[in-house]
Amino acid sequence: MSAPVSETATAALHEPDAPVEQPRGGRTPWWANQRIGLLILVVALGALFGILRPAFFNQQLVVFPLLRDIAMFTVVGLAQMCVLSIGHMNLAVGRMAAFSMMITGISYDLWHFSLYAGLLVGLIAGTAIGALAGWVIARTGVNSFVVTLALDFLLLGLIPLVYTGLTDNAAFVTKPEGMREMRNYSLADICIGNVCGSPAVPQLALFAVIAMVVVGWIYSRTKLGRELLMTGTSVKAAELSGIPTARRVITAHAMSGCLAALAGFMLAVSTGSIKATIGEEFMLPSFLGPILGGTLLAGGFISVWGTMLGTALTSVIRKGLDLLGVGLESLNIYLGLILLVALSTDRVRTVLSDRQGVRER
Amino acid sequence: MKATLRFARTTEMTLLVIGVVFFVFLVIASHGDLLEANSLRVLLQFLAVPVLIGLAQMVVLAVGQLNLAVGAVGGFAACAMGVLMADHGVPVPLALLIGFLLASVAGLLNGLLVVLTRINGFIVTLATMTVLLGVQYRLVGTRTVDAYPQGLKSFGSYAVFGVLPLIFLVALVVAGLLAVMLRRTVPGRQLLASGGNPIAARLSGISNDRSVIIAHTLSGAILGVAAILTVASSPGVNKSIGGDWLLPSFAAPIIGGALLTGGSAVVLGTVLAAFIVRFVDTARAEFSLEPSWVNFVVGTVVLGSVVLGQVRTRRQERRTVVKAPDAAVAGGVS
């Protein structure tokens, strides 16, 4: 440590009788922590549904697909979370997934790529389309909402055109080796010695785990992640602290596109087909997960665990209500209400930090 | 004279020129077929609802908000009307009135939620959209409800002189009323003031909250009319009504020159933009292309028009920024 501050200055700066400035309100008690609250809620609801309908615990028919859904929507949520971290939105998250899977489908169909090579091509395509959105936003300064909305529109037109041009039934039929198996493989198929995993956990979930670890590591430990959060908190201050904000905007959108592609791949594997409609239902869950999990819409704060738990909560409720006989489509009513309630909590938190004089909007 | 010059430079004028050129092109491409009464009628028939949903979005954009629930509100109201008439035998006028009121209340609710919770309007309307989609499905399930009186259907397909569909005229009347409301009434002016400069509006004693609620309610009411026209003009209502409204609802005002930051009332621009989008669709049919082309073209146009708009405002800003210090330098010399 060799800061150019001498002892005289340090002595002058110290105010021995000045009180330490405590964050008003003190530390949040553990039970008020949003993520722990979510975890308890998920477990409690799971137990409740299990008691009402013992079939809820059926490993093969319920738990396995439930976990597969949670895994996929967690990745969708992470895709949205990446842009929320800089205070932006990505309305084209589903269409980016469709676009990437279209490229993956082409790579399987025309170029006869292997399963993972195709995934890689898809991820690159997703990253590229996301970076394009970010580039337009950074260059023109147009609101991310409009840019991604227009891009959504554009892709909505483009994707079916390509499908009709290249396929007979608006779906790529060539399936690389291993795709069908991956759909049903669980941890039970992975053995170390005699110890095998649980048959209830799909192998696909590993993709989500990898995504969570990578994204979580980026945001908590790397310079990139910190710079994204700083940009989300205040673009002006970030620019004046030497952060390349334009490049960070592009990075955030590229990450979003890449994760959207991964989610698209997981959906393609679990439904067994690569078609134009992939990702159509991604938009609402993409916001539900992160926001329920505590990610701020205004940017500057994210939670990877929260995104996973928020997604788990909605998926458990969806599945549970489905088993209780609530029509699948009317589930929307409950999901919408959950979102409103979740946001009121987001709002309450904002009000609380307002009171502490932290936030100025 | 000055006013005419000013109009010549507006987005509306540009759109008008593009629209006319496009139309002439279509007429030539169709070897004059498009000028036949029947073709014109079909062209205008399918314009009524797009005009209205564009306006429903425009009015919330004017106050600096947005409404993701346009399709859900419209679809829900349309299905409610259909079910009331077909399943419960409610007389047509009463059913239409109830549907219209339901849509208005849904809009009012959006406004109230935004104002009371201070949650971002994007999320509020995303949530109400989801809820209403569920309700719409509850109402009709997988059926198509079409057993409502023939009178309503003939209203929907009636055309004055065989050319001007009644429902298109209704849409134009709504557009006219909205224009008068935004230009000439005190609540309309206050709404635009709140959108244009909320701080100045507040200092002038205008309630920005009230403006937001009025805008959302108006949006709901316009969607109510759109729902009535949909019920009247389509063979039946089902769960997919309104499903494809969201993107066109943004396309028309944005192409029409609306600012997302609020404060712009572009009724004419929105109507003209709806015309142009319709022409794109007509051209698509004329050359028997995939329907997807329409979305692709419109998406490109929307992106292009916002980017161009942004470049234009930036250039203007640069000009004004340069102006002030120049003046200061001049002051130093004098």
Place this chain on the structure above:
Amino acid sequence: MTLFEAFEVDKLFPGVRALDGVTLKLEAGSVHALLGENGAGKSTLIKVITGLYKPDGGRLLLDGQEVHFGSPHESASAGIGVVHQERNLIPGFTVGENILLQKLPTSRGLVDRGRVRSEAARWLAELDLDIDPDLPVTELSVAQAQLVEIAKALSVESRVLLLDEPTASITPNEAERLFRVVEKLKNDGRSVLFVSHKLEEVFQICDTVTVLRDGSSVLESGALADLTRDQVVDLMVGRVHEALTLPPRTVGDAAPLLELSGVGTASGHAEVDLTVRPGEIVGLYGLVGAGRSELAKALLGLDRITAGEVRVRGQAVRIRNVRDALKNHKIGYVTENRKEEGVFLEQSVARNIAVTVWDRLLKRLGRIPGLSYVPKKTESELVAGYVEQLGIRIASPEQLAGTLSGGNQQKVSLAKWLAAKTEILIIDEPTVGIDVRTKDAFHTLIWDLAANGLAILLITSDLPEMITLADRVVVMRDHRVRGEVTNTHDYDTMSQQVIRLIHAGTTAAA
């Protein structure tokens, strides 16, 4: 006759007494000046008078009656019109509608455009303005927009008019026109409160003056005729409250670290020459609007440099952005706008300090190139070091910066540049809104940084601060350098010299 009076008004903010027993009397038919340096409390007082802030003590009296304003609208209805620094017109509306926005005339439910035109024309005529009421306000010049705002303020029959720095962004000719309008208002028996930094204007049009310093009124409603310009300046800037004893420091004659020659910028600077040597504090003095912060931002690449040359360590450079300045030239900038540009209010103190040094801390992960992370331990040690050295009073480095007081936030804002080991530091208004004792500590720190060899460009409107710290004072006005004074640290002679430079040129031309 006293139209309006603020009597012993107090306003408290967490940790700061923004207004301390301020008294102000506005007479009918007179123009009253409100003077004070940045942070003296002028805008707080205006916000109290217009109902944006609730006073914590004292009374507001209108026509001798006590009044309480809950909102700006209430004060406007009571007859107090304001023209704010920010433009408050609705962009899409006409001049007439903007003037009458508070109560648009209607007939049969519709806005009556004829009456809008005629009534607006009446107010415009009252001010002798030749502006078409049907013109959209977007087509007005800045000066015209301001005059329209005065007409708008009058349209609610206001008898008291507050003009907040109305001449900040208009030319002298336009200002003359504004003054004729003010003269007319005064002759009509209204009372005008004129807030300005430009003393010559104040002496030209005002009758009485109130001077604020550090939140108190050091002169209450004095007649300007009895005062000299120097007396007013003395009141505004204040005597050095007590001599701060700083150890002697000598500036070597090493080659300059930062040199500007003939620099012109897109925001209007011309022929700016400036040098800063290592170990030297160069003060950049001038009134608000002289273009000092703008010059700093141009140096950092945030505005275009259109002429001249910038040399860093003798090399001609073209700095693209703050990142470039920091990484390649070791230049740091402590902004004047602490809350929006200086600190990340919603991030932890630790991240606020470490933001400039993540590059340096990075550790490779494994042997894969490009894969690196910020080691938490090194980061927190570094942060703890600065927290300790600068005496930042926090419970934990994870505390959000927004929960700190202004002084501590400023320390955080400075700490990131110290952590980055910058060699050239541009410090913009470091002590605005900071209490006197912390101010002294900051002065010691800045002095000390220079003693350690940093080249410091200090921008401040606080003359005592300037005279305490700077080795040389460069005076700017209207985006040009007007002269340079070597600091003798003697307050009286220095302030006279500096103020003479500021006024040089204007008095001759006028």
